[in-house]
Amino acid sequence: MRKIYFTPGPAELFPTVEKHYQEAFELQLGSISHRSQLFRDIYKHTAEQLRILMIIPETHGIFFTGSATEIWERLIQNTVEHESFHLVNGSFSKKFFDFSIELNKYAHKMEKPFGEGFDNSEIIVPEYAELICATANETSSGVQMRPAEIHKLKRANRDKFVCVDMVSSAPYPDLDFNTVDSAMFSVQKSFGMPAGLGCWIVNPAMLEKAERMKTHENHIGTYHNLPSLFKNFAKYETPETPNVMAIYVLGKVAEDMNNIGIDTIRKQTEKKAKMLYDFADKSDFLDVFVKNPEHRSQTVVVVNVKEKFAANVIKQVQNDVNMVIGSGYGDFKDTQLRIANFPAVSLGQVEKLIEALKKV
Numbered sequence: 001m002r003k004i005y006f007t008p009g010p011a012e013l014f015p016t017v018e019k020h021y022q023e024a025f026e027l028q029l030g031s032i033s034h035r036s037q038l039f040r041d042i043y044k045h046t047a048e049q050l051r052i053l054m055i056i057p058e059t060h061g062i063f064f065t066g067s068a069t070e071i072w073e074r075l076i077q078n079t080v081e082h083e084s085f086h087l088v089n090g091s092f093s094k095k096f097f098d099f100s101i102e103l104n105k106y107a108h109k110m111e112k113p114f115g116e117g118f119d120n121s122e123i124i125v126p127e128y129a130e131l132i133c134a135t136a137n138e139t140s141s142g143v144q145m146r147p148a149e150i151h152k153l154k155r156a157n158r159d160k161f162v163c164v165d166m167v168s169s170a171p172y173p174d175l176d177f178n179t180v181d182s183a184m185f186s187v188q189k190s191f192g193m194p195a196g197l198g199c200w201i202v203n204p205a206m207l208e209k210a211e212r213m214k215t216h217e218n219h220i221g222t223y224h225n226l227p228s229l230f231k232n233f234a235k236y237e238t239p240e241t242p243n244v245m246a247i248y249v250l251g252k253v254a255e256d257m258n259n260i261g262i263d264t265i266r267k268q269t270e271k272k273a274k275m276l277y278d279f280a281d282k283s284d285f286l287d288v289f290v291k292n293p294e295h296r297s298q299t300v301v302v303v304n305v306k307e308k309f310a311a312n313v314i315k316q317v318q319n320d321v322n323m324v325i326g327s328g329y330g331d332f333k334d335t336q337l338r339i340a341n342f343p344a345v346s347l348g349q350v351e352k353l354i355e356a357l358k359k360v
């Protein structure tokens with residue numbers, strides 16, 4: 001019997017992914033040249049479907065990398081001469097901050113305890129920060145930063161770039177790409193695909209900065225620097241030999257999501273999240289971890305486990321209904337559960353998971 005994965009990435013595959021990979025093999029996409037018209041058509045289709053799904057302006061580049069971790073590095077290399085600023089409230093946002101230090105930048109951070117989130121009104125941005133890094137969904141703690149707050153942050157800091165890590169929430173957050181400058185995601189989380197592809201959305205202002213930095217002999221990296229990515233993207237090519245299969249499947253999944261409609265996906269996500277949070281609220285052995293309802297992630301629900309070992313809960317649910325729940329992150333492994341609520345899991349599956357948890 002197949003398992004259903006409620007893990008926050010890698011996660012349950014979107015229902016059509018297997019079929020699209022089969023088509024990819026039938027089309028022999030593993031053997032085609034990435035300098036062929038067939039590949040350019042695939043890249044163009046994927047970019048077009050993502051533009052529709054996430055309302056990305058025509059002016060913005062849509063680039064493919066190894067993963068989102070790579071994009072953290074590329075962002076700092078290409079847009080920060082001296083100073084970056086990071087909103088840190090968990091392991092992923094912390095790692096992004098660490099990268100900036102490792103790349104010899106002057107990295108500032110505003111830090112919140114694990115489980116707490118950010119609103120624009122309390123954020124003080126250092127004067128000389130060139131890039132502000134926000135996380136739409138901190139996967140380790142289940143905390144979201146709402147798009148409206150991210151937009152306010154940019155409007156209050158128009159002279160700085162704002163980039164959004166939307167790895168474990170895209171395409172759920174309703175981000176305005178005419179406001180924020182850049183965003184990134186990996187495909188193995190809320191897009192429900194096998195890992196091995198990062199996607200980076202970038203506006204032309206960032207390209208201009210990277211070009212200036214290049215002439216100043218600043219290190220903006222080699223093949224995946226912004227001038228190289230934009231130049232190749234103009235003809236729907238990539239600087240290196242890319243993951244053609246995944247680029248093809250991402251375009252198909254985005255198309256499937258467009259057929260369902262982004263509004264429907266958002267409403268279903270919110271409905272399933274509410275079911276999970278309501279259940280945890282009422283449960284006598286679970287507790288919603290994130291106290292402020294406005295900061296509660298809609299795509300990764302984190303709960304505390306009282307008077308039981310989290311590992312035993314995970315084991316029992318797997319034995320009873322073959323559903324796999326994510327464990328808590330790092331130090332919270334023994335005391336928390338992380339339940340991914342990505343578009344790949346249906347309302348019926350969430351109901352079944354809740355029934356199974358009631359029996360624990």
Ligand SMILES: *Cc1c(COP(=O)(O)O)cnc(C)c1O
Pocket residue numbers: 009067068069070092135137138139140165166167168186187189
């Ligand atoms: C998983 C994750 C990443 C890293 O993604 P990779 O695909 O491992 O590079 C970055 N940010 C967030 C918020 C994540 O959840």
